[in-house]
Amino acid sequence: ETGVTQTPRHLVMGMTNKKSLKCEQHLGHNAMYWYKQSAKKPLELMFVYNFKEQTENNSVPSRFSPECPNSSHLFLHLHTLQPEDSALYLCASSANTGNAYGYTFGSGTRLTVV
Amino acid sequence: AQSVTQLDSQVPVFEEAPVELRCNYSSSVSVYLFWYVQYPNQGLQLLLKYLSGSTLVKGINGFEAEFNKSQTSFHLRKPSVHISDTAEYFCAVSDAAGGGADGLTFGKGTHLIIQP
Numbered sequence: 764e765t766g767v768t769q770t771p772r773h774l775v776m777g778m779t780n781k782k783s784l785k786c787e788q789h790l791g792h793n794a795m796y797w798y799k800q801s802a803k804k805p806l807e808l809m810f811v812y813n814f815k816e817q818t819e820n821n822s823v824p825s826r827f828s829p830e831c832p833n834s835s836h837l838f839l840h841l842h843t844l845q846p847e848d849s850a851l852y853l854c855a856s857s858a859n860t861g862n863a864y865g866y867t868f869g870s871g872t873r874l875t876v877v
Numbered sequence: 878a879q880s881v882t883q884l885d886s887q888v889p890v891f892e893e894a895p896v897e898l899r900c901n902y903s904s905s906v907s908v909y910l911f912w913y914v915q916y917p918n919q920g921l922q923l924l925l926k927y928l929s930g931s932t933l934v935k936g937i938n939g940f941e942a943e944f945n946k947s948q949t950s951f952h953l954r955k956p957s958v959h960i961s962d963t964a965e966y967f968c969a970v971s972d973a974a975g976g977g978a979d980g981l982t983f984g985k986g987t988h989l990i991i992q993p
Contacts, residue, residue, distance in 0.1 A: 765920065765922070767920070769920075796980055798980075803886075803985065804985065805881070805982075805983045805984055805985050805986075806921075806967070806983040808980040808981070808982075811980055819980065853920055853921070855920075855921075863909055863926075863928050863973075865911065865923040865926055866921070866923065866981065867923075868913075868920030868921040868922070869920050870918070870919050870920045871919075871920050
């Protein structure tokens with residue numbers, strides 16, 4: 764257990780469904796991130812939150828909607844997804860968005876869109 | 878903007894043999910460099926990082942990496958691998974002067990396969 768917990772571990776959803784991914788950390792970190800990991804591609808940064816404020820969205824489609832109610836919790840709301848959105852979604856946290864800090868990653872949510 | 882190239886998508890090595898995983902980066906500014914490891918069905922775990930100072934960085938599990946600014950490389954090495962080292966290894970780079978809002982830029986990963 765790394766200190767960053769993601770639920771659910773696996774999710775299968777239809778293209779018309781609405782679901783949410785949850786990430787929780789109790790490491791006292793102030794920054795949280797969503798990354799998308801697709802096969803044979805580099806990890807793609809989706810969203811960055813620092814002290815609950817979004818600082819980067821990296822041109823992610825609006826069918827992905829993040830929410831950060833406090834520094835310990837991060838959600839990714841999903842609706843009307845496409846099959847190409849199937850991937851491993853990783854949450855990470857760090858002490859600050861300053862680049863010298865290493866990231867602590869969760870185990871990910873394996874999403875399959877059918 | 879930075880980019881990372883991991884030329885080898887897969888590296889097979891016999892157990893107890895040495896290994897080197899290659900990483901080259903491109904950046905117009907000073908950088909921080911990282912290596913992460915991902916075991917099956919898990920997230921990424923930080924192996925080591927270079928921020929400044931000595932160019933030889935030691936990490937967990939017996940791994941080390943050397944920063945070479947002239948060759949823009951940050952290759953990962955281990956003198957003797959074990960079956961448990963079988964995993965995906967990711968090199969990552971970030972802007973040393975940036976505020977961090979753009980996160981880390983990752984390579985595509987290298988799958989290290991340890992053969993008995």
